[in-house]
Amino acid sequence: MxxxxxxxxxxxxxxxxxxxxxxxxxxxxxxxxxxxxxxxxxxxxxxxxxxxxxxxxxxxxxxxxxxxxxxxxxxxxxSTLKPTVAVETLIRFETPPGQQMQVDWIEFRKGKNFLAAFVATLGYSRASYVHFVTNERLETLIECHEQAFVYFGGVPKQVLYDNMKTVILERDVYGPGCHRFNGGMLDFARHYGFQLKVCRPYRAKTKGKVERFNGYLRYSFYNPLVTRLKMAGLLLDKDTANQEVLKWLREIANQRVHGTTKAIPAECLIEEKKYLYPLPLPYQGTIIRAVPQESPNPLWSQEVLQHPLSVYQQLLEA
Structure with missing residues (x-):
């Protein structure tokens, strides 16, 4: 047989x-x-x-x-301890090196202990920069831009936003695609030489590269950090978050193989730097909150810590 x-x-x-x-x-x-x-x-x-x-x-x-x-x-x-979370698929349009940076605010806490983060992602390399803040005022937005440009080593040709009031006041005032921008932000953009660009209303996912990084930041950096501090009875503050996020960007976020490009953002940034505008002299303009655009030119279309910092540092290094 x-x-x-x-x-x-x-x-x-x-x-x-x-x-x-x-x-x-x-x-x-x-x-x-x-x-x-x-x-x-x-x-x-x-x-x-x-x-x-x-x-x-x-x-x-x-x-x-x-x-x-x-x-x-x-x-x-x-997987036996938590439910599976579905991930939405987004269609992204690629841009050449040095062409675009996408910017967004991501809020983590509201109210008295408000905490948010400024997030900037370069379209070509996917290199990202993050800075935690306790307000989203215009002067804070400008300071974060300056820090991001220094971090990346140059200025892109355009920066893409959603319809935040610190950037755009009215759409299509001077014709299709010619918007009325916030005067202070417009003056800052002129100084650094980049173009202000905004998403269509209710289409924030047009800036899908930074939107995707927002989720990565929340789940891979903020949530693990804040839950570790919570176990010790501590509330995450701005200074601790900024100290830890720079380390996370340097060692993890910008060193990982990106899921879309299949390349390491930090390595791609070396190539993209060649196409960025050089950094100008520091911006000295006066912050103006609501000044109409003079021309329809489409090209210009401290927190107190709950505990000493050493307490947080000892916990995070444990």
Missing amino acids: AQETGFSVNTVRKYLVCEGRPRYQGRPRGMKKLAHYMAYLRERVEQARPIRLPAPVILREIQVKGYKGGISQLRSYI
Whole structure:
């Protein structure tokens, strides 16, 4: 029978012993390397609810504690602890190096302890810059732009925004596509030599590159950081956030292989810098909140810490 069927003698013997063809079940995946950290993972995920913590973030945390395994079994385990979150697919238009920077505000806390972040992403390299703030005033927006230009090493040809009032006051005032911009922001753009560009109303996802990074910032940086501080009874402040986010940008965000470009943003930035305008002298203009645009030219279309900083630093380095 073995010769006729091509099966081994032992397999034929099993056919004869049991009814029907034997079914082979896959070997259960071992989680011996992860077993020591399961209690921590359950507590970590439970403490963070309803915030979702990505597997790469948790992997870095338990690697510090001595975990030697990979991410696959970690993903399998934490998938049993939290629901799967669907990710919306966006269509993005690529721009040449030095052409565009996309800018956005992302709010994390409202009210008395308001905390937000200025986020800027270069369209070609996908290199990003983040600065946490306690207000979204025009002078703050301008200061964040200056810091971003220094961080990237130059100025892009245009900057894309949604319809924030610190940038645009009225649309199509001087004709289609010729808008009335905030006077202070317009003066700042003229000084640095870049073009103000805004998304169509209710189409903020036109700036999908920075929108996608906003989600990455929230889930891979802010949520892990704020939940770790919460476990120690601390509230994340602006200074601690800015100190930690620069380290995160340098070591993780701009060093990862980008999901769309399949390249490392920091390496692509080296090439994109060649196409950025050089930095001018520091901006000395007066901030004007509501001055109409003079020409329809479309080209110009301190927080107190809850605790000493050393307390936060000791916790984050633990």
